[in-house]
Every structure is written in structure tokens, then in C-alpha cells.
Amino acid sequence: MIAEGLETTGKYILLMKRVFSRPERIRVYLKQYVKEIEQLGINSIGIVLLISLFIGAVITIQIKLNIESPWMPRWTVGYITREIMLLEFSSSIMCLILAGKVGSNISSEIGSMRVTQQIDALEIMGVNSASFLILPKILALVTIIPLLVTFSICAGIIGAYCTCWFGGILNASDLSYGLQYNFVEWYAWSSFIKSLFFAFIIASVSSFYGYSVKGGSIEVGKASTDSVVSCSVLILFSDLILTNLLKL
Amino acid sequence: MIEINTIEKSFEEKKVLKGISTTFKTGETNLIIGESGSGKTVLMQCIVGLLTPEKGEVKYDHRDLLKMGKLETQKLRREMGMLFQSAALFDSMTVLENVMFPLNMFSDKTLREQTRRALTCLDRVNLKGADTKFPGEISGGMQKRVAIARAIALNPHYLFCDEPNSGLDPKTSLVIDALIHEITKEYGMTTIINTHDMNSVMSIGENILFINKGKNEWEGSKENILSSNNKKLNSFIFASDLFKKVKEIEVNQVKE
Numbered sequence: 001m002i003a004e005g006l007e008t009t010g011k012y013i014l015l016m017k018r019v020f021s022r023p024e025r026i027r028v029y030l031k032q033y034v035k036e037i038e039q040l041g042i043n044s045i046g047i048v049l050l051i052s053l054f055i056g057a058v059i060t061i062q063i064k065l066n067i068e069s070p071w072m073p074r075w076t077v078g079y080i081t082r083e084i085m086l087l088e089f090s091s092s093i094m095c096l097i098l099a100g101k102v103g104s105n106i107s108s109e110i111g112s113m114r115v116t117q118q119i120d121a122l123e124i125m126g127v128n129s130a131s132f133l134i135l136p137k138i139l140a141l142v143t144i145i146p147l148l149v150t151f152s153i154c155a156g157i158i159g160a161y162c163t164c165w166f167g168g169i170l171n172a173s174d175l176s177y178g179l180q181y182n183f184v185e186w187y188a189w190s191s192f193i194k195s196l197f198f199a200f201i202i203a204s205v206s207s208f209y210g211y212s213v214k215g216g217s218i219e220v221g222k223a224s225t226d227s228v229v230s231c232s233v234l235i236l237f238s239d240l241i242l243t244n245l246l247k248l
Numbered sequence: 249m250i251e252i253n254t255i256e257k258s259f260e261e262k263k264v265l266k267g268i269s270t271t272f273k274t275g276e277t278n279l280i281i282g283e284s285g286s287g288k289t290v291l292m293q294c295i296v297g298l299l300t301p302e303k304g305e306v307k308y309d310h311r312d313l314l315k316m317g318k319l320e321t322q323k324l325r326r327e328m329g330m331l332f333q334s335a336a337l338f339d340s341m342t343v344l345e346n347v348m349f350p351l352n353m354f355s356d357k358t359l360r361e362q363t364r365r366a367l368t369c370l371d372r373v374n375l376k377g378a379d380t381k382f383p384g385e386i387s388g389g390m391q392k393r394v395a396i397a398r399a400i401a402l403n404p405h406y407l408f409c410d411e412p413n414s415g416l417d418p419k420t421s422l423v424i425d426a427l428i429h430e431i432t433k434e435y436g437m438t439t440i441i442n443t444h445d446m447n448s449v450m451s452i453g454e455n456i457l458f459i460n461k462g463k464n465e466w467e468g469s470k471e472n473i474l475s476s477n478n479k480k481l482n483s484f485i486f487a488s489d490l491f492k493k494v495k496e497i498e499v500n501q502v503k504e
């Protein structure tokens with residue numbers, strides 16, 4: 001079990017060494033990079049907005065119903081909603097969701113290229129297939145993730161306001177006051193920093209699983225499941241460590 | 249010219265190649281024939297370096313593949329073209345983009361010259377109007393032909409074809425065989441073809457290697473393959489009635 005884990009880690013590091021070697025043709029990589037930004041980033045905006053909007057609204061309602069009492073200040077609800085969204089939801093939980101969407105997409109795409117010999121075809125042409133397929137994905141996800149986190153935070157806040165405007169759960173000006181109360185800018189930055197790490201984990205780990213597929217379509221499916229599980233565990237683990245390192 | 253020397257390759261316990269040596273000649277179509285499972289694909293993958301044999305040498309015009317570093321191998325591979333048993337086209341790209349890919353990656357041509365070259369290659373394999381289609385939208389035979397076009401886009405010195413006509417009808421097979429043969433002559437390439445199709449053997453087998461149970465069993469050309477006395481080769485060739493009859497007729501002719 002431990003030996004197996006070490007072996008997998010070793011293989012992962014060797015693959016990353018090949019991924020981060022000098023690209024053959026910057027222009028072709030750039031084209032690939034733009035394509036991946038669209039496929040991995042732009043196409044995820046919808047789900048990020050949707051989920052964040054609802055979670056923002058639900059958190060507001062829950063907190064309002066559960067902890068509001070006469071001796072709590074009225075801004076408490078807005079304050080807590082902001083902290084939850086900023087500190088954990090928009091970075092860590094969002095990336096867990098993306099590990100499911102983007103991670104399985106990456107590993108099944110690369111995995112099926114492996115089993116249909118498209119990766120062998122790249123190798124025979126003299127292309128560094130690891131770098132060509134994986135590097136643009138990693139870079140694309142790492143560059144687009146701060147944008148997704150920003151969108152998630154904004155959508156969460158809009159969701160919170162929706163409960164005031166349409167649900168009449170609480171007063172919008174109380175919510176605004178709470179959302180701005182005692183704002184620490186560093187929290188937003190630490191959220192972005194964490195998300196960069198998570199993006200790297202999602203892209204590289206799921207590429208690794210896809211790239212090492214052997215066999216046929218069953219193995220591709222298995223690789224895709226494995227990659228989601230591993231990404232999630234690694235994200236949670238590094239969340240623990242990063243949160244500890246990044247605290248004020 | 250590609251020379252291989254005592255190549256051995258096994259998977260876990262199973263020994264697939266037990267010391268194969270031969271020379272593949274430049275400007276000729278070199279065929280590797282043998283039963284299904286005899287190790288043709290494994291041998292070809294050892295030659296191109298997708299698999300590493302445990303023992304032996306693979307020399308491309310006196311350059312030893314197995315002693316090269318990664319970068320040298322990558323450079324040598326730019327002189328190779330390969331047609332896989334499953335065409336292995338990039339399915340996120342159109343036919344034209346597939347053929348342009350190696351040009352894009354390795355040539356210094358302008359985009360317009362690349363496009364022109366790619367269209368020439370597609371024209372060469374009789375696939376003019378298909379350039380905007382995706383691999384999923386064309387037939388198996390067309391995919392194979394696109395793969396040939398992609399393999400020859402950079403004028404390779406070495407061409408490898410793994411079962412170029414498996415799963416194709418006899419007529420399309422003939423067209424593809426003839427195409428590979430013509431291209432080999434035209435560009436003076438060293439071409440190696442895996443096949444178990446006797447029609448291909450009889451039409452383009454200039455230099456034939458018959459492998460059986462991981463060993464070279466017989467070498468020769470299409471002219472002397474039918475008259476060979478090798479028992480295993482005979483049982484391979486004359487598995488089909490048609491060739492049995494051809495043999496009988498030949499024998500009768502000799503008697504008369």
C-alpha cells in the first residue's frame with residue numbers, strides 16, 4: 001500500500017519533469033493554451049455562477065434562521081456569509097466541484113487519446129506528448145481559476161441579496177453593512193493563492209491519471225473516477241496546510 | 249536501411265520476441281508477415297521505440313536507436329512516419345488540421361505553404377473534398393488514408409504501417425497497398441509494413457520477413473514465396489483455398 005503510493009508519486013514527479021521541459025513550438029502551445037482556457041475555464045463559468053448563487057442564498061437564510069437573536073447585532077448574517085464564501089466556499093469547495101467537472105474531463109480526454117494510440121502517434125512524430133498535452137491544461141486552469149473564484153464570490157453575494165430582495169428574509173442595508181464589516185483584504189488574496197494550488201492539483205493529477213491509462217475504455221472510466229477521488233483528497237489536504245500557512 | 253539484431257522482448261513471463269534479426273532495405277516495401285498474435289505489432293513498436301526490447305540493436309542507417317538520448321530520439325522521429333493499426337487521428341482536429349499538425353510543429357513553412365503541402369498530401373491519397381470533416385465523420389478507409397497523408401507530410405525517410413488494410417474491403421486494400429508502394433518508390437523511403445493479408449504480400453512484397461512464435465522463420469520476396477518449402481510458411485500461406493489452387497496450378501505448369 002505505502003510502496004504503491006510512493007511508486008505512484010514517483011511516476012507523477014517523473015511525468016511532471018517531462019511536462020515542464022522546454023516546448024518545441026511556442027506558437028502551437030499558445031494555440032492549445034487558448035483552446036484549453038475556453039474548454040476548461042470559460043465553459044465552467046456557468047456552473048460556478050449557478051452553484052455560488054444558490055449557496056450564497058442558502059447560507060444567508062440558514063444563518064438568519066439559526067443564529068439570529070435579539071442580542072446579536074443585525075450585521076452578523078452578512079458578516080458570516082461573507083467570511084464563509086471568501087474563506088472556504090469560493091476557493092476550496094468550488095475547486096472540489098471543479099475537480100469533478102474539469103478533472104474527469106481532462107483524465108478521460110487524455111485517457112482515450114492514450115488507448116486510441118493518439119499519444120503514440122504524437123511520440124512517433126517526435127513531439128513531447130506529455131508536455132504538449134498537459135502543460136497547456138495546467139497553465140490554462142491556473143490562469144483562469146482566480147477569475148472563477150471572483151465570479152463565485154460575486155455570485156454568492158448576489159445570492160445573499162436575492163434573499164433580501166425577493167424573500168424579504170432580512171433588510172438589504174443590514175446585509176450590506178454586514179458584508180463590509182471589518183473587511184480584511186488579505187482573506188481575498190489568500191483565497192486566490194489557495195485556488196492557484198488547487199488548480200495545479202486538478203490539472204496535473206487528472207492529467208497524470210489519464211496519461212498512465214493502459215488498456216481500454218474500462219480503464220479510461222476508472223482513471224477518471226480515480227482522478228476525481230485523488231484530486232478531492234489532495235485538495236482537502238492541501239487546504240488544511242495552506243489555511244494554516246496563510247493565516248494572519 | 250534499418251537493421252535489427254537479435255531483438256528480444258517479453259511481457260512479464262511471456263517471451264514474445266525471441267531474437268529477431270534482419271535488414272529492411274531502402275526504397276523497398278519490406279513486409280513483416282505472421283499469424284495473429286505472432287508479435288508483429290510488438291516487433292514494430294520495438295523498432296520505432298515505443299517499446300524497449302530487453303536485448304538487441306535497432307540501427308537507422310547506422311544510428312543506434314537504443315543508445316540515443318531523449319532529444320536525439322525525438323530528432324530521429326521527425327524522419328519517421330507511422331500508420332497505426334487504428335488510424336490514431338487526433339479526433340479534436342479536422343482532417344486538414346491532422347495533416348497539417350506535423351508541419352505546424354516542425355517545419356518553418358508559412359501557414360499558406362503548410363496548407364498547400366497538406367492539401368497536396370490529401371490529394372495524393374485521393375481525399376480532395378474531405379479536408380473540413382472530422383475523423384469521426386469519415387469512413388475507416390478514409391481515416392487510414394488521412395493517416396497516410398499525415399505520415400508523409402514531412403517527407404519521412406522511414407515509413408511504418410501496422411496493418412494498413414485490416415478491416416478494409418479488398419478493393420480499398422489494393423488501393424492503399426498501391427499507394428504505399430508508389431510513395432515508397434517516389435520518395436525512396438524505407439517502408440516496413442505489418443500484414444497478414446496474402447493479397448498485399450503478392451502485390452507489394454518486395455522483401456518479406458515471416459515470423460513465427462517470435463522467431464524469423466523465413467525471408468524472401470513475393471517471387472519465391474509460393475515455391476518455398478518451409479512447412480510453417482506453407483501452412484500460413486495456403487490456409488486459404490485460393491492460394492492452394494494457385495500453388496497446384498503452378499506445380500502442374502512446372503510438370504508440363
Ligand SMILES: Nc1ncnc2c1ncn2[C@@H]1O[C@H](COP(=O)(O)OP(=O)(O)OP(=O)(O)O)[C@@H](O)[C@H]1O
Pocket residue numbers: 259264282283284285286287288289290291444
Ligand atoms: N502490452 C502487452 N502486455 C502483455 N502482452 C502483450 C502486450 N502487447 C502484446 N502482448 C502479447 O504479445 C503477443 C503478440 O502480440 P502482437 O500484438 O504483436 O500480435 P500481432 O502479430 O500484431 O497480431 P495481429 O495480427 O492480431 O495484430 C500477443 O500474444 C500478446 O498477448
Ligand SMILES: [Mg+2]
Pocket residue numbers: 288289290333410411442
Ligand atoms: Mg498487430
